Amino acid sequence: MLNSKIAFIGGGNMAEGIIRGIISNEVFQPENIIVFDILSERKKYLNTTYGIVEAEDISSAVKSSDIVLVAVRPQDIEKVAQDIRNDLNENTIIISICAGIKIEKLEAIFGEKHKLVRVMPNTMIDVQHGFSAASINEKVSLSDKEIIQEILTSLGQTMFIDESLFNSFTAFSCAGPAYVMYFIAALVDAGVQSGFSRKDSIAITLENIMASALTIEKTGKHPYQITDTMTSPAGITIDGLHVLSESGFHGIVMSSVKQALKRTNELE
Template sequence: MTDTKRNRIGFIGAGRMATALAKGFLAQNATKAENMLACDVWPASREAFTKETGVECLAESLPVIQKSDVLFLAVKPQVLKEVTPEISRNSDSEQLIVSIAAGVTLSDLGRSLGDHRQLIRVMPNTPCLVGAGAAGMAASESVSAEDRQFIRGLLETVGVCHELPEKQLDVITGLSGSGPAYVFQMIEAMSDGAVMMGLQRDIALQLAAQTVLGAAKMSLETGLHPGQLKDGVTSPGGTTIAGIAALERGGFRAAVIDAVEAGTLRSQELAGNK
């Protein structure tokens, strides 16, 4: 990561995504627990965040705002407007504010923060918890190249991150933001099929998850088109083509495309962009 003077990282909201990011940053030695601080209104969330990260989590947001060089807004889009007034009153003009609220545009965020200019919008996903995240980010024009590189580098310690035009971040939300849930459902369905055919559940789950992991690794490391990789394991009249035909009859590809589209449209709806 690029060296920076932005050493202190704060989280407004200490839910699953904030926990995943904080744990990932710590696991990859991107920062230290003593350089992070979080807050959340829910006692259970505060307790869980501190237990999993070792980072102090407060009930009040003011100390987090005042002590952070980089402030992650890790709350749901629907409640973001409840936390921005205090940030607007107490934030330093040079503080870098990073929002992970789905669908909230940089312009809307800036207005809600009293025209604060140091803004970055990020859409991460929960696999950053295991160093395998996939994120997209967009920055306001006032953010320096150094700060953009810092946040991109921070996110790259827990996966991959692409800086994109902001209009594409809703698509990132529908694809990689929501995508892990699609894959988890596929793993569950694959293991259910194996159990139905006589395999014990623990083995079925492990092999299904490992199969998805292996296929993803092959796709990333070979750089080959997924269709080409699919053809490489599809013999004439064999078991794989029989399974693929069943997926096609069930509308598998169309359902996945529809899921990404639905996630994208919902991201737009959450911010009132439609």
């Protein structure tokens, strides 16, 4: 458990997911988590639900905290920076989860002397699987990185990446569960079409998805090495895989991620 205080500026859904994760994994004690939100009812809800501290104003939230996590709309971050800049010290770790706000922008509005972290949180926060990505500026030390990792690991896995890969991470990792969900939905429908109830089809599909992932993780093998062991001459599996190959399934998935990356770059 970290012996420090963290302030959340903004108490929306993503902030709540992080608060829930760090409390359930005992990264912080609830009394060391402070939240400020412009909506008083939102602060009250978070206080009542998680036992964290409500800040009367944004200044008091920041002054007593070692870590400040900014979770506001991108268009509001400059106003936040203006409001808290004088209450920060050089040892405060500032974490931004504001979409599209680069480290360069953070340095411009908070000041280059500050420890700044840009985070893309894990989209599968509720089940604590999946990756969060983090990029840091030069002021962040090795011990600071360990603190950041401990916070983010309460949400799933953590990956420190070069900021140039942030858009790729968004298109590939953040959107990734949607691609997997789409495939799962197709398999479930295939099971129903084959004669299974939807309940049984979902159960079989989920077990196969998890077993496949765990097999790759355990063996370290490329997926094609595993499917090679599952296909016998003139067998059932190779016939099914033939249809996927014929349809260009592999290329379709790659093109989906490529299109998502293109759109991410357009929105930057």
